[in-house]
Amino acid sequence: xxxxxxxxxxxxxxxxxxxxxxxxxxxxxxxxxxxxxxxxxxxxxxxxxxxxxxxxxxxxxxxxxxxxxxxxxxxxxxxxxxxxxxxxxxxxxxxxxxxxxxxxxxxxxxxxxxxxxxxxxxxxxxxxxxxxxxxxxxxxxxxxxxxxxxxxxxxxxxxxxxxxxxxxxxxxxxxxxxxxxxxxxxxxxxxxxxxxxxxxxxxxxxxxxxxxxxxxxxxxxxxxxxxxxxxxxxxxxxxxxxxxxxxxxxxxxxxxxxxxxxxxxxxxxxxxxxxxxxxxxxxxxxxxxxxxxxxxxxxxxxxxxxxxxxxxxxxxx
Amino acid sequence: xxxxxxxxxxxxxxxxxxxxxxxxxxxxxxxxxxxxxxxxxxxxxxxxxxxxxxxxxxxxxxxxxxxxxxxxxxxxxxxxxxxxxxxxxxxxxxxxxxxxxxxxxxxxxxxxxxxxxxxxxxxxxxxxxxxxxxxxxxxxxxxxxxxxxxxxxxxxxxxxxxxxxxxxxxxxxxxxxxxxxxxxxxxxxxxxxxxxxxxxxxxxxxxxxxxxxxxxxxxxxxxxxxxxxxxxxxxxxxxxxxxxxxxxxxxxxxxxxxxxxxxxxxxxxxxxxxxxxxxxxxxxxxxxxxxxxxxxxxxxxxxxxxxxxxxxxxxxxxxxxxxxxxxxxxxxxxxxxxxxxxxxxxxxxxxxxxxxxxxxxxxxxxxxxxxxxxxxxxxxxxxxxxxxxxxxxxxxxxxxxxxxxxxxxxxxxxxxxxxxxxxxxxxxxxxxxxxxxxxxxxxxxxxxxxxxxxxxxxxxxxxxxxxxxxxxxxxxxxxxxxxxxxxxxxxxxxxxx
Numbered sequence: 001x002x003x004x005x006x007x008x009x010x011x012x013x014x015x016x017x018x019x020x021x022x023x024x025x026x027x028x029x030x031x032x033x034x035x036x037x038x039x040x041x042x043x044x045x046x047x048x049x050x051x052x053x054x055x056x057x058x059x060x061x062x063x064x065x066x067x068x069x070x071x072x073x074x075x076x077x078x079x080x081x082x083x084x085x086x087x088x089x090x091x092x093x094x095x096x097x098x099x100x101x102x103x104x105x106x107x108x109x110x111x112x113x114x115x116x117x118x119x120x121x122x123x124x125x126x127x128x129x130x131x132x133x134x135x136x137x138x139x140x141x142x143x144x145x146x147x148x149x150x151x152x153x154x155x156x157x158x159x160x161x162x163x164x165x166x167x168x169x170x171x172x173x174x175x176x177x178x179x180x181x182x183x184x185x186x187x188x189x190x191x192x193x194x195x196x197x198x199x200x201x202x203x204x205x206x207x208x209x210x211x212x213x214x215x216x217x218x219x220x221x222x223x224x225x226x227x228x229x230x231x232x233x234x235x236x237x238x239x240x241x242x243x244x245x246x247x248x249x250x251x252x253x254x255x256x257x258x259x260x261x262x263x264x265x266x267x268x269x270x271x272x273x274x275x276x277x278x279x280x281x282x283x284x285x286x287x288x289x290x291x292x293x294x295x296x297x298x299x300x301x302x303x304x305x306x307x308x309x310x311x312x313x314x315x316x317x
Numbered sequence: 318x319x320x321x322x323x324x325x326x327x328x329x330x331x332x333x334x335x336x337x338x339x340x341x342x343x344x345x346x347x348x349x350x351x352x353x354x355x356x357x358x359x360x361x362x363x364x365x366x367x368x369x370x371x372x373x374x375x376x377x378x379x380x381x382x383x384x385x386x387x388x389x390x391x392x393x394x395x396x397x398x399x400x401x402x403x404x405x406x407x408x409x410x411x412x413x414x415x416x417x418x419x420x421x422x423x424x425x426x427x428x429x430x431x432x433x434x435x436x437x438x439x440x441x442x443x444x445x446x447x448x449x450x451x452x453x454x455x456x457x458x459x460x461x462x463x464x465x466x467x468x469x470x471x472x473x474x475x476x477x478x479x480x481x482x483x484x485x486x487x488x489x490x491x492x493x494x495x496x497x498x499x500x501x502x503x504x505x506x507x508x509x510x511x512x513x514x515x516x517x518x519x520x521x522x523x524x525x526x527x528x529x530x531x532x533x534x535x536x537x538x539x540x541x542x543x544x545x546x547x548x549x550x551x552x553x554x555x556x557x558x559x560x561x562x563x564x565x566x567x568x569x570x571x572x573x574x575x576x577x578x579x580x581x582x583x584x585x586x587x588x589x590x591x592x593x594x595x596x597x598x599x600x601x602x603x604x605x606x607x608x609x610x611x612x613x614x615x616x617x618x619x620x621x622x623x624x625x626x627x628x629x630x631x632x633x634x635x636x637x638x639x640x641x642x643x644x645x646x647x648x649x650x651x652x653x654x655x656x657x658x659x660x661x662x663x664x665x666x667x668x669x670x671x672x673x674x675x676x677x678x679x680x681x682x683x684x685x686x687x688x689x690x691x692x693x694x695x696x697x698x699x700x701x702x703x704x705x706x707x708x709x710x711x712x713x714x715x716x717x718x719x720x721x722x723x724x725x726x727x728x729x730x731x732x733x734x735x736x737x738x739x740x741x742x743x744x745x746x747x748x749x750x751x752x753x754x755x756x757x758x759x760x761x762x763x764x765x766x767x768x769x770x771x772x773x774x775x776x777x778x779x780x781x782x783x784x785x786x787x788x789x790x791x792x793x794x795x796x797x798x799x800x801x802x803x804x805x806x807x808x809x810x811x812x813x814x
Contacts, residue, residue, distance in 0.1 A: 029756040031776050034607030044447065046341035046659040055336055237606045268336055273650050277335025 028206065030198040030234055039229035042273060043266045049303075052265070056300050058280060059264040060087055060094055063296075064122055064253065064288045066101040068129075068221065077106045079317040081113035088297050091304065097293065098282035099152060103128075104141060107148035122152035122187070126177060129191070129220035131156040135173060142180040153177070154187040156220060157204060159194045167207060174211035187215035187253055187286075192231045193223040201231055205238035209250045219256035221288065226256025232267060236274040243275075252279065255288025261299040264292055338652075341659040343446045348436045353384035354522070356392055356546065357529040359399035360539025366391035371548075373522055376443035377656050377665040377700040385522045388545035390554045393514070396543040397560040400485040400512040403540030408512050409482060413469035420465035420508060422535045427458040427500075430531065434524055438496055439656045441523040443665030443701070444619050446657050456781055457500035460799075463783035464504035467804055471509065474801055479814030482510030483586060483807060484562035489552045489576075490525075491568045492518035492667050493622040493723075499525050501798050502565055503542060504783075509807035511563065512541045516555055518568075519548040520668045553579075561585060563807065567624070570721075570747075570792050588796025588806045590624065590788055592721040593749030595770065596742035597627030597778060600735075601636045603754035607776065609643045612727070615752060615778035617651065617705050620666055621725040624793075625750035627778050629718060631738055634731040641709060641729060648692040648705050655697070663725060666701040675703050675724035682708050682717035687728070713741060721747070735760065739767045748790025752778045771797070 047055050065084050067076060081100055088094040099120035100110045110121045123145035127133035133141075142153055155177050161169045178186050188208040192201050208216050216235055219226035232254045239250050252275075254267050264287055271279050279285050294314045302308050353370060355362035369387040374380060388396070408416070427434065434457075435449040444453075471480045486506045490498040495517055506513050517525035529544045545551055549572070556564045557579045563586040566576050570591040580587050597615045599608050615627025632640050656664030666672040683689055691704040703725055711718050711728040718728050732738040742751055751770040753761050765773040771788045774780060781787070786797035796806045 029602060029604040031604035031607040034604060034610055034776060038607070038610050044451075044659075045338065047336075047338060048341050049339045051337055051339040058336070234606075272336040280335050 028199065028202040028238070030202050032198050032230070035198055035230045035234055039233045039270065042233070042270050043229055045266075045269045047265050047269065053300065053303050055265045055268055056261055056296050056303070057093065057095060058268060059261065059287060059296050060097060060293065062280075062282050062285050062287055063097040063293060064099045064101045064255070064286045065097045065293060066221070066255070066288055066290045068101070068103060068124060072103060072106060074106070074109045077102055077109045078113050081110055081119070083293070083315065083317045084114065084119045085117045087293055088300070091300065094297065094300060098286055101154065101288060104145035104148060104150070107145050107150045111149040120151040121149060122154055123148075123150040124154045124156075124220070126155040128154070128156055128189075129222040131158055132160070135176070138173075139176065139180050142177055146180070146182055146184050150184055152185045152187060153181050154189055154217060156189045156191060157208065159191055162195070162200070162204060162207075167203075170204075171207055171211045174208055174213060178212040185214040186212065187217045187251070188213040189217045189220055189255075190235075191220055191223055192218050193225050198230065198234050201234050202238050205235045206242065209239070209242045209248075213250060215251035215253050215286065217253035217255055217286075217288065221256035221290075224257065227254035227258050227267070227288075229266060229270060233270055233274060236271060239279075240275055249278070249284060251284040251286065253286040253288055255286075258287055258289050259291050259295065261292070261295045264289075264296065338660045340655070342655060342657045343436055343439075343659060345436055345440065345657065348433050348440070350383055354386060354526050354546065356386050356388050356396070357526075357542070357544040358392065358396045358540075359402070359543065360533070365389060371519070373441060373520065375440050375700075376520075376667055377697070379699055379701075382441060383523065385526070385546045388516075388547040388551045392545060393551065393554040393558055394560075396514045396545050397485060397487075397555075397558050399540040399543050400514050401560055403538060404482075404484055404512040407538045408541050409510055411510075413471060413508075413510075416507060416510065417465045417468035419535060419537050420461050420468060420504060423532065423537070424458045424461035424465060426531050426535055427454065427461065431455070431458070434496060434527065436657070437527060438524045439664070442492065442495055442521045443656050443667055445661040445664040446659055447661070448619060448664075453494055453497045456783070457497045460497075460500040460504045460783045464508035464804070467505075468508040471804070471808065474804060475808075475810055477813060478810040479812040480509070480808040480810055481812065483809055484511060485560060486511045486513045486563040486565060486807065487555045487558065487561040488513055488515045489556060489564075489566045489568065490515065490517055491624075492521040493619060493624070495521040496524040496528060498567055499528055502567075505798070505804050506563075506565075506807045507541065509804060511807055514543045514545060514555060514561070516545045516547065516552050519546075522546045556580070563587070565796075565806070566590070570794075573794060586806070588788075588798070589794035590796070590798060591749075591792060591794040592723075592747055593624045593626065593789065593793050594629055594719065594721050594745045594747045595625055595627045595750040595752070596629045596631045596738075596745075596768070597752040598631045598732075598738050598742060598754065598764065598768075599633065599636070599640060600738075600753075600755040600757070600760065601633040602756045603636075604756065604776065605636070605640060605643060608640070608754040609647050611752060611754060611776070611778040612644055613647055613651070616727040617648075617663055617725050618779050620663055620703070622667055622671070622723055623779065624721075625772060625779065625787075626723075627750070627752050628722060628727060629745075630727055630729045631732050631741055632729060633738075634733055637729070637731045641707070644707065645690060648707065651692055651694065651705050653692070653694045653696065653702065653704065663705060666703050666724065669701055671723065672701040672703060675722055675726060678717055678720060678722045678724075679706060679726055682711070682715060682726075682728070685712075685715045685717070687711045687715055687717060713744060719745065735764070739764065742768050742770075746792040749788075749793035750774065
């Protein structure tokens with residue numbers, strides 16, 4: 001547990017807290033129409049032939065293969081881990097995925113199933129997906145996941161506090177969660193579908209990065225809309241500007257709603273043309289998805305053989 | 318660890334080197350190129366009286382695409398007479414609803430053959446296929462659809478007036494949007510009940526000629542639209558012809574002035590859409606990343622061959638440095654090259670003559686002390702190319718701040734207050750368009766009123782729509798195209814009713 005004193009109950013001084021962060025955060029106007037147009041233009045890039053194969057393999061390599069259901073069991077997670085190690089046993093060119101993403105109670109199972117594979121274990125914590133629990137409970141959630149061996153923690157921000165204008169509180173919470181993570185890398189989920197505007201997406205991105213996020217992530221996957229291209233674009237622009245100012249690289253993770261290989265490639269293109277190739281590695285970019293992998297495998301098989309195969313030829317895990 | 322993994326039959330994580338885009342060229346085999354073309358006069362393709370022709374090329378490869386007829390005075394005379402005859406015998410007698418049927422048919426045919434027209438436009442003009450596919454063709458069809466809708470409603474469009482067509486319209490169009498400009502000119506003229514003699518630009522005749530074929534397939538009555546190819550002399554003969562009732566010209570200010578001199582005192586109606594040196598004004602509270610996109614779109618869209626291009630960037634001094642940094646970084650991602658590649662952002666310069674002009678003005682900018690920066694990109698060895706260029710340290714007095722370059726060259730100037738922005742924006746002989754970037758609604762409205770430009774875009778740039786009137790102040794011309802205002806330019810509204 002973090003030892004830093006947290007005075008989050010004292011939000012009566014909200015005005016003063018906003019004086020500190022307000023001018024910083026209000027500097028980032030985003031035009032929704034313009035961002036949408038730019039994202040749509042990038043979505044039209046034509047990625048074919050060898051570029052498509054390379055992009056699909058990259059999409060697999062940066063994937064956080066995810067299962068976050070009430071019905072998750074040890075068996076389910078073990079099956080998924082097996083898929084994560086070798087997504088397509090018939091094609092040795094297909095790399096393992098970047099990580100498996102599960103609830104804290106299943107971290108130990110995943111850890112064991114993935115031992116020696118290089119595939120990371122990520123765990124959602126902080127009362128995922130709503131974040132509506134006391135800070136102590138959220139921190140205990142993080143600590144449990146870390147102790148069970150999670151390499152990465154996916155936390156949710158306190159959207160209630162953010163939307164109420166208590167930015168300082170959101171900031172401080174991320175700071176203490178980061179401390180609780182220890183060596184684990186911290187992904188901060190903004191849940192952009194609840195933030196309402198791209199201005200807010202930009203503000204929340206800056207806030208999370210300044211508070212120590214190793215990654216910023218669009219969504220929990222439980223709220224729509226999730227990882228839309230304009231949202232991803234705005235977050236990537238925030239990462240780029242943060243890197244310019246501080247020299248610190250922050251990773252990006254679109255999650256939720258990325259179901260097809262085509263969408264995945266569009267996300268890769270947006271990263272490529274906003275942040276450049278340095279970010280196109282599992283260290284700095286992740287795609288959070290539960291059903292994306294098989295479509296990527298299907299497209300890869302199609303590029304290899306020239307024809308599409310039935311869904312029955314791809315394992316459902 | 319790699320060894321361990323190999324033992325387990327698993328692979329070490331692959332190395333990643335970004336994302337390369339393999340060439341994605343649009344196929345051209347469906348576009349059948351004709352070796353030579355005649356003139357469309359009175360519904361027939363005829364040889365020019367002189368028998369002369371000239372070659373038209375692809376500016377991206379300098380490869381000859383076809384021979385195009387050069388119309389002389391005799392041909393102009395024949396075309397104007399054919400248009401007059403079609404006007405008196407057929408077109409002026411048709412009801413608006415009947416004229417609309419033809420316009421709708423043309424619009425639909427353009428949509429059906431959009432791919433063919435887009436590819437041909439890119440081959441002949443050098444613009445990227447993504448632009449001809451996503452901008453030129455959809456807008457060209459939209460202009461026919463929009464004006465088709467007006468054809469049977471003219472009596473209600475101008476309350477208190479009884480609109481009547483003018484007769485024969487002579488239309489001379491530029492090379493930057495060959496098909497789209499043909500659509501801008503033809504659609505309102507035909508909807509209003511006029512017949513037309515159209516002269517496409519010398520370097521980009523092919524889509525206008527193919528449009529001529531499409532009009533024939535749409536069974537537009539003979540002589541309603543006549544198409545004459547040729548250079549400046551052909552255009553001069555056409556606009557100076559006595560049998561013409563209306564002249565519409567889009568092109569350079571210099572030629573526009575010459576046309577106005579020719580027509581002075583003739584009583585013939587004239588609309589001119591000429592040059593521009595638009596100010597794209599960015600305030601410190603603007604959405605910066607979107608402003609950068611707007612600046613890019615403003616000046617590098619269609620290689621900067623755009624009369625309303627945002628060629629002067631006026632940026633508030635407090636954000637000039639970060640904005641220019643962002644702009645340069647974005648410019649470095651522009652993909653310059655084969656216009657037929659679907660991933661190309663910047664295509665070829667339209668002609669060697671235009672490339673010479675751009676190079677001359679850029680040299681003048683450097684000689685006058687402005688600082689040039691160019692996007693680092695490979696250029697193809699053949700064809701006409703120019704790297705996206707931005708000039709900083711530009712003074713209002715520099716030629717690159719005053720003259721229209723009509724190429725991918727941006728001049729950056731700074732301002733301190735809104736008043737100074739307005740003053741600098743208006744301090745030009747032109748007044749075609751402007752852009753305003755700010756998060757503040759009241760400032761947008763204020764600038765839209767104070768900047769003397771026919772179009773003022775707010776937090777966007779180079780957006781077009783057939784319902785929106787387009788045209789200039791001062792040396793950018795007069796008259797409007799598009800919307801009800803554009804329709805009025807092809808009607809006689811002197812009769813009350």
